[in-house]
Amino acid sequence: MEKFVQLVVDGLSTGSVYAALALAIVLVHSATGLINFAQGGMAVLAAYVAWVLTNQGVPLVLAIVASILFSFVLGAVIERFLMRRFERGDPDTAVVVTVGLLTLVTGIAGWLWGYNNQQFPSLFPLDTVSVLGVSVSIRSIGTTLVIVVAMVATQALFVGTKLGLALRAVAINPQSAAYSGLPVERLLMVGWGIAAVLGAVAGALVAPQLTLTPGMLDNALVYALAAVILGGLTSPVGVVIAAWLIGVLENLAAVYVGFIGFDLKVAVPFILIFVVLIVRPQGLFGRKTVVRV
Amino acid sequence: MNRHFGSRKAAGIAAVSALALTLTACGGGADSGRSGDAAEGAPSPGITDDSVTLGITTPLSGATAGPGTCTVAGVTAYFGMKNAEGGIEFGDGKTRTVEIEALDDTYDPQQAAANYDSLKGDVFAMTAGLGTPTNRAWREAAIADEVPQALIMTGDPIFSDTEESPWQLGFVPIYQNEGEAFGELLAGSSADHKVAILSQNDDFGEGYVEGFKSAVEGADNIEIVQELTYEATDTSVDAQITELANSGADVIFNAMSVTPLTISALQKAQQLNWKPNWFLPSNTSSPGAILQPGGAAAFPGVYSVSFAKAPASPAFAQDEDVQTYLSALKEYGNYPEPPAFPHCQWSWMVGATLEQAFMEMEEPTRDSFMEALRGIEGFEAPLMLPDTSVSTTEAGQPAVSTVVVQKYNGKGYDTVESFE
């Protein structure tokens, strides 16, 4: 039993890594209707910026704040000067452009900082607390808390603010949004900027555990995408819960389901997606979209 | 199907292509000499009277770019230094400089084979590339073309089998040797031990485990209580460590090649208050890049096997070999920071070993080179630890087959003779 609970706690902590990236992906999707493969790469770039600053003696929190500002500008600039050309075109082309962006950003990080694994200081200590025989690190708790805060903030942004409503209107139909007087172009830049900010937070949270390398988030990307689809593309809360679910079920399946084991546990999120989407095509928490003929 | 465009035309095209094929099949015989046998003693491609060119295909981008970059940097630095001194005097009496042509294969076998194809006409020999599948992809082609695939960075035993791989030679110890060395140490312990195994799910992990098991087989003080694997693409091994911690093992044999996972495995075990003796392979045992951030001092003993001096270890900070190496790496290897991967050191040793072969080869041919390469015995390459050496004469073994077991002392490593 103790092992079971420990595995669940471990899964939650791993799931938080996926959730961090998934939140940023969902935000861009909500604001632009696009899956951004480069979200992880941009987050890594932000983490490098923070890392360079801490190496210059800047306190960690300030360095992260600086990297967040950097990311906002970066996201907005990428939207304005790269993505805008593809936003009204073929969606497949736009996705491939984000793949190209991921390759480019990874290449730039490798060129500037090399491929060595760099130690990134953590906001939270690695000390452990023990509750009922289950141990969990302060770092995991802190990471999870920050993600919950980010999730609530994102959800509130979309549901409770004018900006959020405007962003969603732009994503659903840019043309009618423009007719109703919304500054579509500026909104798109802001949407990308906010998503990049979330990415920067994600990068700073997971870099201490994954160690900083240009490809740090490549392996997490697939899980994050799975969480995005499973949770429903429109729901920040759903996506975070889906990420945790994936982390936990993956661990439990590996340990308790003989034929899956640790080598095939990566299949778990996809089996889950398939089963869920057959029953609920809009994902666990997503809203139904109406297809017009 | 589009009728008016359909069958008649298809038939016509088929007939024409058949005709063309017949014609060309007849005409093809006129060509001559594609990778054909050169006259006896004539120089092989890639070597002139004053220079020789070596080729490398290795991952320089992607997930394995860290160690991959090192495999190029070390040997480039070594020959950069030698070239600056005027070059190397070969066995035929001529002094040559050594040039390196390295290509990125991103750990993709298809790209590695393509890189080999594009290099083979210009280079004298291929060397130093990292990876099992990326070296296997063109192994048979290299045999057919009689191109040396010398001193490569994989512990796959096939490259050290002279029968199967006449034009190949691995550099680093086969994985089995490393696992076996630790197994022997543990079997010689006076106490009883329960061992948990966590290994990478590929030939790397399997090789280590196989060697370890063969060494502890029959030792009645050793019991393997649990065995788990992980994938090199995993983002976490927390669940594995949690499960192994429950097994009550006092030793963990951890055949892992991924830097962040090794660090987090060490950290996770401490969080669970599980403090076994820990075994790590040679490529993930860097004191500065892995053990220190992983808090390895908390464990009663962290053991590894090695044959190269760790530059980050204080014991070697003043070592002359290490100083020469680090400054050459910076100056000629385009590698400004102290390396976090031992592959840089290994690649440097590959350079020194190649130099030995060059000094012995009497003709500027690939045949003569392979003969010289297979005749090196007891060569103490720079950066080598005492009691290890390069020997290429032993059948079935790579250039380096001896390793020493070392124990972490909080800063660097000490060689140990027995398990305490």
Added chain:
Amino acid sequence: MASSSKTSAPTTTAPPPSATPSPASSFRQSPWVRWGAPLLLVVGLAVLPLIGTESANDTLARIGVFAVAVLGLNVVMGYTGQVSLGQIFFLGLGAYVTAYGVQSGWNIVLVFVLTCLIPAVAGLLVALAAARLGGLAIAMVTIALPIVGVPLAKRLSEFTGGSQGMSARFVEAPEGSGLYDDQWQLYLVLVIGGIVFLLTYFLVRGKYGRAFAIVKGNENVASSMGISPYRYKVLAFTIASLIGGVSGFLYMVVVQYTSPETMSFGHSIELLVAMVIGGAGSIVGSILGGVFYVVVPDLTNAIDPSLTALLQGALLLAVLFVLPGGLVSLPRAVMRGLRRSPAGRGSAAPPTTPSSTTGSGTAAEPTETERQGSA
């Protein structure tokens, strides 16, 4: 996804539109051109392996391998509009079937047939389940194929050789042909790949191709026309898998080695990139995609091997920025540029969206005017 109105002008290989023939299309209608051009192409391809150097032949052969893989992806994605991120899995499966068959000493024709059948059946089974989902869900189910395929290949090491992979050198120029191995390999790729391209060409120009296009355009419309989107999605996916299997056979002809890395997720994404860069929904675009897939890594290696990722990313973005419709739209973009410049509005070309379908001439006409209207 508001892609219902996105049909566009036919590609250069399309049958000429019946209405308002332009000079170019009447040129294409001339019998000399209609018969001469393919003939010239075939003769050119037949002579090609004889004049190339060994490394040129090798590069061409690898282009052929990946052009076929991209073509398969185009059938399901470019023509039918279903996002598939799993195409590399079928290439890998085909390569493993070939390697296993060759190592077991089976007849090579049987091996080839199995290389077509096994991936096709695997694709059919996946499609029966996946085609029930739409949009991004299908992408996630297909993404799982390479991601689960890699550990699966390692687990089934009895058949796959585990992480050490499998070699199979079975293609040697026949005795007496006087050909070198690289020439013979290229011929095999040209003949097998050529047949696959030809069959696919007829497929997408014909009845099925039109049905694919309608499913891609709007599934509800398709249903109302009595075309079952589900059935045609399954069909397209199965054909794509079969073609993927053939490309796996060709992969073994050329590379002669396969391992779990062959089907890694990253390569699947690279195939998608190649498809879009070449030109989605285009036969010629598939070939250009194959060229991009193979030549760009070689090119970036030649420029600076330590900067390959940076250079590849920059190149990809540059190509799409200039040609959002892929390389296949280059002639059209140039023509438009020429037509525009006298009128003094040559600089700002509008973003084009040639997710070109096999739309007939009449369907293409309004789009052309639409685009001019929006410029």
